[in-house]
Amino acid sequence: MSKYVAAIDQGTTSTRFIVFDHSGNVVSVDQKEHKQIYPKPGWVEHDPLEIWERTREVIEGALSKGNISASEIAAIGVTNQRETTVVWDASTGQPIYNAIVWQDTRTDAIIAKFAKHGGQNRFRRKTGLPLATYFSGPKIKWILDNVKGAKVKAQKGQLLFGNMDTWIIWKLTGEHITDVTNASRTMLMNLKTLDWDDAILKVMDIPRAMLPEIKSSSEIYGNITSGVLSGLPVAGDLGDQHAALFGQTCFKPGEAKNTYGTGCFMLLNTGEKPIQSKAGLLTTLGYKIGNKKPIYALEGSIAITGALIQWLRDNLGLIEKSADVESLAKTVDDNGGIYFVPAFSGLYAPYWKSDARGVIVGMTRYVTKGHIARAALEATAYQTREVLDAMEKDSGVKLRALKVDGGMVFNELLMQFQSDILNVPVVRPKVAETTALGAAYAAGLAVGFWKDADELKKNWGRDKEWSPKMDSKRRAGLYSGWKKAIKRTFDWVE
Numbered sequence: 064m065s066k067y068v069a070a071i072d073q074g075t076t077s078t079r080f081i082v083f084d085h086s087g088n089v090v091s092v093d094q095k096e097h098k099q100i101y102p103k104p105g106w107v108e109h110d111p112l113e114i115w116e117r118t119r120e121v122i123e124g125a126l127s128k129g130n131i132s133a134s135e136i137a138a139i140g141v142t143n144q145r146e147t148t149v150v151w152d153a154s155t156g157q158p159i160y161n162a163i164v165w166q167d168t169r170t171d172a173i174i175a176k177f178a179k180h181g182g183q184n185r186f187r188r189k190t191g192l193p194l195a196t197y198f199s200g201p202k203i204k205w206i207l208d209n210v211k212g213a214k215v216k217a218q219k220g221q222l223l224f225g226n227m228d229t230w231i232i233w234k235l236t237g238e239h240i241t242d243v244t245n246a247s248r249t250m251l252m253n254l255k256t257l258d259w260d261d262a263i264l265k266v267m268d269i270p271r272a273m274l275p276e277i278k279s280s281s282e283i284y285g286n287i288t289s290g291v292l293s294g295l296p297v298a299g300d301l302g303d304q305h306a307a308l309f310g311q312t313c314f315k316p317g318e319a320k321n322t323y324g325t326g327c328f329m330l331l332n333t334g335e336k337p338i339q340s341k342a343g344l345l346t347t348l349g350y351k352i353g354n355k356k357p358i359y360a361l362e363g364s365i366a367i368t369g370a371l372i373q374w375l376r377d378n379l380g381l382i383e384k385s386a387d388v389e390s391l392a393k394t395v396d397d398n399g400g401i402y403f404v405p406a407f408s409g410l411y412a413p414y415w416k417s418d419a420r421g422v423i424v425g426m427t428r429y430v431t432k433g434h435i436a437r438a439a440l441e442a443t444a445y446q447t448r449e450v451l452d453a454m455e456k457d458s459g460v461k462l463r464a465l466k467v468d469g470g471m472v473f474n475e476l477l478m479q480f481q482s483d484i485l486n487v488p489v490v491r492p493k494v495a496e497t498t499a500l501g502a503a504y505a506a507g508l509a510v511g512f513w514k515d516a517d518e519l520k521k522n523w524g525r526d527k528e529w530s531p532k533m534d535s536k537r538r539a540g541l542y543s544g545w546k547k548a549i550k551r552t553f554d555w556v557e
Contacts, residue, residue: 065134065137066084066136067083068139068503068512069082069083069139069140069503070140070499071118071140071141071142071502072502073141074143074498075165075325075326077094077095077117079092079095080093080121080124081503082131083499085512090129091128093120093121093124093125095124097113097117103169105169106167107408108164108167111162112158114227118234119290122290122292123291133293136292136295137507137510139235140299140499141299141300142228142299142306142498143227143228143231144165145165145226146197146198146199146249147199148162148206149226150222150223151222151230153222159213159222168408170205171196171556173205174194182194183195187339187346189254189260190260191340192250192345195411196417198248199249199250199251200251203249204267217272217273220272223239224269224274226241228301232297235287236284236286238284239276240276240284242277242300242301242302243277243280244301244306244347245300246259248347250263254337254346257277257348257351257357259271259277279351280299281353281506283297284300285297297506298509299504299506301350303322303328304322304328306497306500307328308349308501310497310499310501310503313330314520315332316332319332319462321465321468322467323368323471324469324470325367326369326370327443327447327450329362329447331460332349332358332360333458335357338458340453343412343415343453344361344362344450344453344454345363345412347362350505352508361454361458363450365450366405366407366408366409370407372388375436381435389474391433391436392433392439392476393476395431397434397437398434399425399429399438400430401424401430401434402425402441403435404548404552405439406420406552410552413449414549416552416554421552424547425548441480441484444481444485448542448545451465462485463487464489464490466490466492467491482529482531484542486531486535486538488528488529489529490525492523
């Protein structure tokens with residue numbers, strides 16, 4: 064009898080391999096960062112071969128740290144940074160270009176061209192997504208248009224596309240697949256049919272032959288062909304935010320979670336019918352388990368949250384490590400009248416303005432680095448409030464509490480401010496690694512390691528809860544200052 068299920072968590076800045084026991088507790092973990100490549104302003108790339116190398120290293124690292132043998136593991140799940148686009152040669156397995164990361168804005172001219180006919184919502188009815196540089200489809204088009212010989216090779220069926228999940232699963236098993244959640248982030252999948260949309264493929268000039276087969280989020284896709292996990296089934300695949308929704312056991316319509324990572328992503332389970340947003344949110348797949356009906360979600364995506372803290376560390380040298388931002392922010396009592404809007408990659412939900420750029424407003428001689436640190440943390444909470452307001456408008460559901468996960472949830476100052484600015488309790492679960500846990504759950508369900516969703520629900524427990532302490536007048540005043548600040552970022556790029 065297998066004791067564990069494991070997950071590969073391929074994120075924007077690092078890759079992790081986490082082994083979980085039957086109660087959903089972390090047994091062993093290994094993590095390695097990979098290079099962030101910035102060839103031009105607004106361009107962000109990763110080396111897919113480096114990421115594959117890191118994946119192999121963390122698998123070996125976690126098994127060795129936990130003294131775990133492959134025979135003790137029932138199945139492997141995969142979760143990944145979504146929209147990050149890899150195109151590789153089907154016969155050599157070599158990428159024809161670096162991976163273009165979800166934050167990259169180079170496709171803005173392609174987006175503007177598509178928007179000329181039908182506006183920003185041209186494909187929204189079918190895909191649930193506005194035209195934005197965020198999604199994979201236009202990134203594929205950019206690679207085919209700009210890499211010599213790529214278009215001809217793609218038409219001959221010699222090139223393959225994948226988001227990071229597809230790339231990793233192909234390297235592990237040789238199978239060219241993705242799941243409904245990742246496919247829903249390409250702007251190429253029809254939300255109703257759960258298949259690639261031929262009309263959109265034609266507009267974007269992307270050959271269907273290079274796209275992976277779309278599967279559910281929980282089924283056996285294939286067995287691992289080599290390495291320490293050889294022979295084990297890969298049986299779960301979800302984009303990172305959908306995996307976190309699943310790991311937080313938000314199985315009922317109206318349940319929501321917010322993940323604080325490089326960016327911030329709030330998902331609300333809306334049940335078996337897709338809800339078209341009127342308030343600037345994305346309509347997306349929540350998850351699909353085996354042959355059961357798909358579950359849909361509304362999503363508010365924020366591009367830069369944790370990445371802003373890394374920027375304070377790496378570009379300004381204000382802190383030595385990301386965790387130091389809390390003690391620096393605690394050296395002051397408030398933000399000193401400044402707001403920091405980190406529109407480094409434009410603004411995502413609910414504005415969708417790729418021509419916005421970051422600003423710090425309200426500067427005076429009084430302001431110190433403590434105020435800048437505090438304003439950087441507060442930016443995450445304000446952006447989350449904007450998304451929550453949009454969600455309540457779209458769904459008509461008033462959120463009673465927010466389940467949170469991701470690296471920043473251990474920042475007590477931020478979590479208290481988040482509760483204050485939302486005016487609802489903020490709840491951190493016992494296992495904060497909910498992204499990897501969601502992928503492990505999907506894989507475990509597929510092989511019978513867990514029986515059903517009820518068994519998973521029993522694993523969820525609360526670790527800490529923050530309740531609002533701020534008076535309503537102060538809350539309203541601070542938020543109105545943020546709304547003023549965010550307008551200053553609009554239309555910056557000509």
